[in-house]
Amino acid sequence: xxxxxxxxxxxxxxxxxxxxxxxxxxxxxxxxxxxxxxxxxxxxxxxxxxxxxxxxxxxxxxxxxxxxxxxxxxxxxxxxxxxxxxxxxxxxxxxxxxxxxxxxxxxxxxxxxxxxxxxxxxxxxxxxxxxxxxxxxxxxxxxxxxxxxxxxxxxxxxxxxxxxxxxxxxxxxxxxxxxxxxxxxxxxxxxxxxxxxxxxxxxxxxxxxxxxxxxxxxxxxxxxxxxxxxxxxxxxxxxxxxxxxxxxxxxxxxxxxxxxxxxxxxxxxxxxxxxxxxxxxxxxxxxxxxxxxxxxxxxxxxxxxxxxxxxxxxxxxxxxxxxxx
Amino acid sequence: xxxxxxxxxxxxxxxxxxxxxxxxxxxxxxxxxxxxxxxxxxxxxxxxxxxxxxxxxxxxxxxxxxxxxxxxxxxxxxxxxxxxxxxxxxxxxxxxxxxxxxxxxxxxxxxxxxxxxxxxxxxxxxxxxxxxxxxxxxxxxxxxxxxxxxxxxxxxxxxxxxxxxxxxxxxxxxxxxxxxxxxxxxxxxxxxxxxxxxxxxxxxxxxxxxxxxxxxxxxxxxxxxxxxxxxxxxxxxxxxxxxxxxxxxxxxxxxxxxxxxxxxxxxxxxxxxxxxxxxxxxxxxxxxxxxxxxxxxxxxxxxxxxxxxxxxxxxxxxxxxxxxxxxxxxxxxxxxxxxxxxxxxxxxxxxxxxxxxxxxxxxxxxxxxxxxxxxxxxxxxxxxxxxxxxxxxxxxxxxxxxxxxxxxxxxxxxxxxxxxxxxxxxxxxxxxxxxxxxxxxxxxxxxxxxxxxxxxxxxxxxxxxxxxxxxxxxxxxxxxxxxxxxxxxxxxxxxxxxxxxxxxxxxxxxxxxxxxxxxxxxxxxxxxxxxxxxxxxxxxxxxxxxxxxxxxxxxxxxxxxxxxxxxxxxxxxxxxxxxxxxxxxxxxxxxxxxx
Numbered sequence: 001x002x003x004x005x006x007x008x009x010x011x012x013x014x015x016x017x018x019x020x021x022x023x024x025x026x027x028x029x030x031x032x033x034x035x036x037x038x039x040x041x042x043x044x045x046x047x048x049x050x051x052x053x054x055x056x057x058x059x060x061x062x063x064x065x066x067x068x069x070x071x072x073x074x075x076x077x078x079x080x081x082x083x084x085x086x087x088x089x090x091x092x093x094x095x096x097x098x099x100x101x102x103x104x105x106x107x108x109x110x111x112x113x114x115x116x117x118x119x120x121x122x123x124x125x126x127x128x129x130x131x132x133x134x135x136x137x138x139x140x141x142x143x144x145x146x147x148x149x150x151x152x153x154x155x156x157x158x159x160x161x162x163x164x165x166x167x168x169x170x171x172x173x174x175x176x177x178x179x180x181x182x183x184x185x186x187x188x189x190x191x192x193x194x195x196x197x198x199x200x201x202x203x204x205x206x207x208x209x210x211x212x213x214x215x216x217x218x219x220x221x222x223x224x225x226x227x228x229x230x231x232x233x234x235x236x237x238x239x240x241x242x243x244x245x246x247x248x249x250x251x252x253x254x255x256x257x258x259x260x261x262x263x264x265x266x267x268x269x270x271x272x273x274x275x276x277x278x279x280x281x282x283x284x285x286x287x288x289x290x291x292x293x294x295x296x297x298x299x300x301x302x303x304x305x306x307x308x309x310x311x312x313x314x315x316x317x318x319x320x321x322x323x324x325x
Numbered sequence: 326x327x328x329x330x331x332x333x334x335x336x337x338x339x340x341x342x343x344x345x346x347x348x349x350x351x352x353x354x355x356x357x358x359x360x361x362x363x364x365x366x367x368x369x370x371x372x373x374x375x376x377x378x379x380x381x382x383x384x385x386x387x388x389x390x391x392x393x394x395x396x397x398x399x400x401x402x403x404x405x406x407x408x409x410x411x412x413x414x415x416x417x418x419x420x421x422x423x424x425x426x427x428x429x430x431x432x433x434x435x436x437x438x439x440x441x442x443x444x445x446x447x448x449x450x451x452x453x454x455x456x457x458x459x460x461x462x463x464x465x466x467x468x469x470x471x472x473x474x475x476x477x478x479x480x481x482x483x484x485x486x487x488x489x490x491x492x493x494x495x496x497x498x499x500x501x502x503x504x505x506x507x508x509x510x511x512x513x514x515x516x517x518x519x520x521x522x523x524x525x526x527x528x529x530x531x532x533x534x535x536x537x538x539x540x541x542x543x544x545x546x547x548x549x550x551x552x553x554x555x556x557x558x559x560x561x562x563x564x565x566x567x568x569x570x571x572x573x574x575x576x577x578x579x580x581x582x583x584x585x586x587x588x589x590x591x592x593x594x595x596x597x598x599x600x601x602x603x604x605x606x607x608x609x610x611x612x613x614x615x616x617x618x619x620x621x622x623x624x625x626x627x628x629x630x631x632x633x634x635x636x637x638x639x640x641x642x643x644x645x646x647x648x649x650x651x652x653x654x655x656x657x658x659x660x661x662x663x664x665x666x667x668x669x670x671x672x673x674x675x676x677x678x679x680x681x682x683x684x685x686x687x688x689x690x691x692x693x694x695x696x697x698x699x700x701x702x703x704x705x706x707x708x709x710x711x712x713x714x715x716x717x718x719x720x721x722x723x724x725x726x727x728x729x730x731x732x733x734x735x736x737x738x739x740x741x742x743x744x745x746x747x748x749x750x751x752x753x754x755x756x757x758x759x760x761x762x763x764x765x766x767x768x769x770x771x772x773x774x775x776x777x778x779x780x781x782x783x784x785x786x787x788x789x790x791x792x793x794x795x796x797x798x799x800x801x802x803x804x805x806x807x808x809x810x811x812x813x814x815x816x817x818x819x820x821x822x823x824x825x826x827x828x829x830x831x832x833x834x835x836x837x838x839x840x841x842x843x844x845x846x847x848x849x850x851x852x853x854x855x856x857x858x859x860x861x862x863x864x865x866x867x868x869x870x871x872x873x874x875x876x877x878x879x880x881x882x883x884x885x886x887x888x889x890x891x892x893x894x895x896x897x898x899x900x901x902x903x904x905x906x907x908x909x910x911x912x913x914x915x916x917x918x919x920x
Contacts, residue, residue, distance in 0.1 A: 140619030143695055144570060191563075193697040238694075 390738025576610020
C-alpha cells in the first residue's frame with residue numbers, strides 16, 4: 001500500500017472508530033471511547049439505548065425504585081471536537097439526551113403508571129490527557145501514536161433544562177445540577193497494529209449531584225456515586241473489535257425529604273462489538289446487565305445499545321475530494 | 326674419532342630435540358578469518374563510512390584496521406557470493422546470471438548453471454585443506470540440492486538459509502510456488518527452525534557455538550558470516566524499530582548531503598565530491614507533505630534499526646572472540662554484497678491481484694500497517710530514494726552497474742593489516758581478490774588442479790602488499806575489472822569506467838565516466854572521448870572472450886523504459902514553481918479595500 005494511502009487509512013480509522021465520541025451519560029460507556037485522534041477532528045455521535053430495570057436511565061444517580069418496572073428508549077446525539085491544549089490531547093463535547101420512558105413507579109406507597117418523553121438535560125464534557133503521548137497535531141503524530149499507558153482527566157456538567165414535570169417522579173430531565181469527575185485510563189497490551197490491538201481500559205469516576213427541590217413536591221438529595229467502568233477490548237480484524245465490559249456502582253444513596261434509601265453496591269457486565277463501516281462511520285452494538293440484583297433494593301438494569309459515530313476532519317475530506325471519491 | 330663424532334652429533338641432536346617444543350607450536354598460529362557480509366548494506370551505511378546509523382562495533386573494526394573506499398563487488402547477491410567463494414568470474418563459476426533470471430539463451434550453457442559449478446573450488450575447501458575449521462552462517466543462495474549446499478562446498482559446520490531472502494522470523498517464503506524457505510544445518514535440511522529464532526541473532530549464536538565446539542584442537546577457523554540483514558523485508562525485534570523516530574523526516578536529500586559531508590571529513594571521498602543525481606522519478610522531499618515524509622522516513626528508520634541490530638550481533642561475536650582470547654589473532658573482513666536495494670522486490674514477488682502469488686502474499690505478507698512493520702508477515706523495503714542514501718554519493722543502486730550498484734565499503738582488520746590503524750585506502754579492489762588474499766594469509770596457495778580437475782585461473786589480485794603497507798593498490802593502471810549482469814555491462818581501468826545499461830537508468834549505449842573526477846557519474850564523456858570509449862570497448866571484448874560472457878536474451882530490465890517516467894535531467898530547483906513561497910508585500914503598502 002502506498003504511504004499516502006496509509007496516512008489516509010490510519011487517520012480515517014481513528015476517526016471512524018469513535019474515538020471522538022463523548023461518553024454516554026446514562027450508563028457505562030463503551031470501550032475505546034477515550035482513544036485519541038487527530039486534533040481538530042469532529043464527530044457526531046448518535047447513541048440509542050433500549051433499557052429496562054428499576055431505575056430511570058436518564059438519571060445517572062441510578063436511584064433505585066424498589067418494585068418499579070421501567071422501560072425506556074434513550075437516544076443521545078451530540079457533537080465533539082478534539083484539540084490540542086498545552087500539547088496534550090483534549091476534547092470538548094455536548095450531548096443532548098432524548099427519548100421516552102414508561103412504567104410503574106411507587107413513591108411514598110403510591111404506585112403510578114407513568115410515562116415521559118422529550119429532551120433531557122444537555123451535558124457538556126471536557127477531557128484532557130495528562131499522561132501518555134502528546135497531542136496528535138499532525139498526521140505524522142497520528143502515524144506514530146500508541147497509547148501505551150495513558151491517563152486523562154474528565155469533567156462533565158449537566159444543565160438542568162431538560163423536560164421535567166414536578167407532578168410525577170418519572171422524568172427525562174433531572175431538575176438539578178449534576179456532573180462527573182473521572183479519570184479515563186487506557187493501557188495498551190501488545191502491539192498497536194490494527195487487527196491486533198488489545199487494551200485494558202478503566203474509567204473511575206465520581207458523580208456529584210445537586211438537590212432537586214421539587215421532586216413531586218419533595219426534596220431529593222443524592223450522595224456522590226462512585227462508578228468504575230472497565231473494558232477489555234480486542235481487535236478481531238482490522239475493522240472489527242469486541243469488548244468485555246464491567247461496571248461497579250457504589251454509593252449514591254438518595255434521600256427524599258430526609259428519608260434515606262439504600263446506597264448502591266452493584267456490578268454489571270456486558271459485551272460490545274464494534275465495526276468500522278467506512279472511513280467516517282463506526283457502529284457498535286452491545287448489551288449489558290446488572291448481575292447481583294435479586295434484592296428489591298438492588299440496582300436492576302439491562303440495556304441494548306447501538307451507537308453510530310460519524311467522524312470527519314477537513315484534511316481528510318479535502319483529500320477525499322482530490323481523490324475524486 | 327669418526328665414531329665419537331657421530332655419537333656427539335647424535336647426542337647433540339637428541340638434546341636439541343629434548344628441549345625443543347613441537348614444530349607446530351613453534352610456528353605462530355595461523356590467524357582466524359571472519360568475513361562479515363551485510364546483505365544489501367550500502368557503501369555509506371556504517372558510521373566509519375559517513376553514516377548517522379550507529380555501528381560502534383563495525384566502526385571499531387575500521388578504527389583498528391583499514392577502510393577501502395574503492396572496493397567493488399558485483400551488482401547482485403549470488404554473483405558476488407560466487408566470486409567471493411571462488412575467486413573466479415561469474416560467467417565461469419556458474420552464476421553467469423542469477424538463478425532466478427537465467428535467460429533462455431543461457432540455459433544449459435556452462436557457467437550459467439545458477440549455482441556454483443564443479444569447475445571451481447571454493448575458499449573453504451582450500452582453507453580446510455590448509456588446516457582450518459570452516460564455518461558458515463547465514464545466506465547461501467548458491468544452490469539447494471545436496472551437492473550444492475554449504476556442507477558440500479567446503480563448510481564443516483553451517484547454519485544456512487539457502488534462499489536469496491526470507492522472513493527473519495520463520496520459514497515463510499515469498500511465493501506460492503516456493504512457500505517455504507530452505508535451511509541447512511551441518512549438511513542436513515531443517516524441518517523447522519530453532520526456538521526463539523531471529524535470523525541475525527540465531528546466526529550469531531550458531532557461529533559462537535561452532536567456534537566453541539572446536540576450540541580445543543587449536544586449529545584456526547574460517548567463518549563466513551553471511552548475514553541476511555539488512556536485506557528487506559525489514560524484520561527486527563520491536564526495540565530496534567524506534568531508535569530513530571522522526572530522524573529521517575527531513576528527507577533523503579538532507580541525509581545524503583550530511584553523509585557526503587562526513588565522508589569528506591573522514592577522507593572516504595575527496596573534497597569537492599558531488600552527489601549523484603537524485604533519480605528523476607524520486608521527488609524532492611521538501612515538496613512532500615509531512616505525513617509522506619514521516620511514512621517514508623519510517624522505512625529508513627527501520628533500515629537503520631536493521632543495520633544497528635546487525636552491528637549489535639557483530640559486537641556479540643567480537644566480544645566472544647575477545648573473551649576466548651582469539652580476537653587478536655583474527656582477520657576481519659566486512660563489506661556489503663552489492664549496492665543497496667532500490668527496487669520494490671515485494672511488488673515483483675507478490676504480482677498482481679488475481680494471481681497465485683498475490684493470493685499467497687495476501688495470506689502471508691499482508692501486515693502492511695506501519696505499526697506492524699518489522700513483525701512477521703510485514704514486508705518493508707525502503708525504495709530508491711533511501712537506497713541512494715545508502716549508496717551516497719554514488720549513482721543508482723543494486724542490480725545496476727553504476728557505482729551505486731557495485732561499489733561498496735570494505736573494512737579489513739586484524740594481524741594481516743600493517744597499515745596505520747583507522748586509515749583509508751583508495752586502491753582499486755575487487756571481491757575476487759579475497760580468494761588469493763586469504764589463501765596467502767592462511768599460508769597456502771591456489772592450486773592448478775583440484776581432485777583431478779583443472780581449475781580456472783583466479784581473476785583477483787592478492788592484497789598482501791596493500792595490507793602490509795607496501796603498495797596502495799593491488800592493480801596496475803593496465804589491469805581492468807569487468808562486470809555483466811542482466812545484460813548491463815561495465816569495465817573499469819584506472820580512473821575510467823565504461824558502462825552499458827538498459828534504458829532508462831542507462832542509455833542503451835556505452836557511457837564513459839572518469840571516476841576520479843566524477844565518482845557520482847554525473848557527466849557522460851563518451852561523446853568527448855571516443856578514443857577512450859574504443860579502448861575500453863576493446864577491454865570489454867577481451868573480458869567477454871576470456872570469461873565466456875553470453876549476453877542474456879531476456880532481462881528483468883527489458884521493459885523498464887516503458888514503466889518508469891520519462892527520464893529528465895536532475896536540475897536542482899526546477900521547476901521554480903514548486904519552490905516559490907508566499908509573497909509578502911511591504912507592510913506600509915498594505916490596505917483594506919475601499920468601500
